[in-house]
Amino acid sequence: MNQAETLFIDTNIPMYAAGGEHPYKESSQQVLDRLFRGELRGVTNAEVHQEILHRFLALRLPEKARDMSDRFQALVPTVIPVTLQDIVRVRDLSLRYGSLPARDLVHVATMLNSGVRTIVSADRHFDQVAEIRRLDPMEAAAAVN
Numbered sequence: 001m002n003q004a005e006t007l008f009i010d011t012n013i014p015m016y017a018a019g020g021e022h023p024y025k026e027s028s029q030q031v032l033d034r035l036f037r038g039e040l041r042g043v044t045n046a047e048v049h050q051e052i053l054h055r056f057l058a059l060r061l062p063e064k065a066r067d068m069s070d071r072f073q074a075l076v077p078t079v080i081p082v083t084l085q086d087i088v089r090v091r092d093l094s095l096r097y098g099s100l101p102a103r104d105l106v107h108v109a110t111m112l113n114s115g116v117r118t119i120v121s122a123d124r125h126f127d128q129v130a131e132i133r134r135l136d137p138m139e140a141a142a143a144v145n
Contacts, residue, residue: 008111009035009042010121011051013137014072024122030141031120035075040140042120045080045110047103049073080110089113093129100125108132 009031016028034040049069056065073079089109090102097105108129111119118133119126126134135143 005041005118006116007040007042007135007140008107008116008119009044009048009076010107010119010123010126011048012122013120014052014068014075015055016122016137018068024137027137027141028122031137032075034141042076043078043080043114043116044072044076045107046082047106047110049079051103080114080116082106082110083113086110086113097129100129 012024013028013031016022016024017032019025031040035042049072052069052072053065056062056068086106086109089112090105093100093105093108094102097108100108104123104126107119108126108131111117112131117131118135120135120137120140122137124134126132
C-alpha cells in the first residue's frame, strides 16, 4: 500500500472503532487515526452513511446516529454518491457475486465506477471479488508508507 492510494472505508471500520470490545476495535480506531493524520487517504459512499444511520436509528439512538455519521464525515469527507450507473453495475456484479449482500455490491460498484480498487474492511467476503482488493483493518493500521 502506498500513501497515494485511495482506500474505500467500509462501514465496519467506524462501527468497530466506536463499539464495544471486539478483535477489530483497536485496529479500526488506528485506521481512523491514520486517516485523521493524513497518513491514509480514504473515501466512502453515501450507502456507508445510510448504514451507520440505519443501525443507530433502529436502536433508537438518534443522537449517536447523527454524531457517528458527522464524525465519520469529518474523517472521510469524500463521499461518493450512489447513482443509477452504480445500480446497473450492481445488477451485473450480482451475476458473478450472488452471495454478497446488495449493500456490499453497491460498495463494489461505486468503487469500480470511481476508480477505487482497495477497500478497508473486516468483511472477508470482499476477498472473492476479483476486481478489488480487501485490506484487513489490522493490515491497514500497521502498514508502513
